[in-house]
Amino acid sequence: MITVENLHKSFGESHILKGVSTTFESGKTNLIIGQSGSGKTVFLKSLLGLFTPEQGTIYYNNQPYSQMTADERIELRQKMGMVFQGSALFDSMTVEENVMFPLKMFTNQSRSEMQDRVDFVLKRVNLVDAHNKLPAEISGGMQKRVAIARAIANKPKYLFCDEPNSGLDPKTAIVIDNLIHEITNEYNITTVINTHDMNSVMEIGEKIVFLSKGLKEWEGSNKEIFKTDNEAVTDFVYSSELFKKVRQMYIEERD
Template sequence: MIKVTDLHKSFDDLDVLTGVNAEFEKGKTNLIIGQSGSGKTVFLKCLLGLLVPDSGSIEYNGKAYRHFSKDEKREISKQMGMVFQGGALFDSMTVEENVMFPLKMLTTMSKQEMKDRVEEVLDRVNLRETNHKLPSEISGGMQKRVSIARAIVNKPNFLFCDEPNSGLDPRTASVIDNLIQEITHENDITTVINTHDMNSVFEIGEKIIYLENGVKAWEGNKDNIYKTENKKLIDFVYASNLFQKVRVAQREGL
């Protein structure tokens, strides 16, 4: 679990996060949503340890990051997997080499142990027999699955995803959503997903944090988001006619 208490972050005179409180639950898909400029990217970077908050606390499994020693900070970083928005695969490396990269950097596994683990995670994301292909030789959806395989190869306790459906068609995006959720449940991972995809919200939003101008303006799940009376959230989520119709149907019990 990750617990955030009264988190503040500013850049010069711009306040980006102003007193955010949140809990991201283990074994669930926790989503951060909000308009551009709401602070969700900065929030995610703080959770990853890429940015240092001005004040407030971030706890990982009950211990505040600010109290970690250098060794403990190094250890917690090893427990984090990351799925980047664009996939961030190395173009000159094969699928196998991309997935193996964290093992080479962070473990003392033998070559055979690494190959066995890579085979295991590639099999889990349904990418058998792609080991020796380059990223340019596979589809965008397959590249995203390689990115997920790389993120989980080191058996992380925390999985972070930044716009994992970016650039994907709706059907492929749904496959990626469900894959992330399945992996989260199977491995009891604390998964945090930064997204603007409303399909993801309604499909896998087990815990949702809505940021508005650097403040947590709402939290709930995919079921009770239909019943919210938060006007800004309603305007954000139901911006399209499709989702407006879904909201009306849900409220009328259709």
């Protein structure tokens, strides 16, 4: 679980995060949404420890990050997995080598132990015949699955995803959403996803935090978002034609 209390972050005179407080629970897919410039990327990078807030506290399983020693922060970082927007695979490494990379970096496992783990996670993301392929030899959707396999190779307690569906067709995006959701529930991971994809909101948004101009304007589930009268939320989510249709269906069913 991650708890955020009164988080503030500025760059020069630009006040990006303005007192954001929320909780991200384990075993749930937690989504951060908002327009460009809302602060969601800065928020995600603050959770990762890449940015240091001027005010506020981030707790990881009730332990404040600001009070951790250097060794404790290193240990925490080893419990984090990250799926980057562009997958961020090493072009010169095979799929197997990409997935094995964090195991070589952060563990003392033997070669056979690492190989067993790589085989397991690649099978878990339905990539059983891609070990020796280079990223350029597989599709964008397969690259995302490799990125997920690499992110969970070291059995993380926290999984962070930055626009995981970026550049994917709608059908493949749903596959990636479902895979992240399944893995989150299966391994009881605290998963935080930065996204603008309204399909993701509807499919896997168990907890949604909506940011606007650095403020937390709203939070709730994908079911509750259809009921809100918050103008900032409705202006954002109902700009999607899909959401308009689903909203109308919800109103008709309620009536």
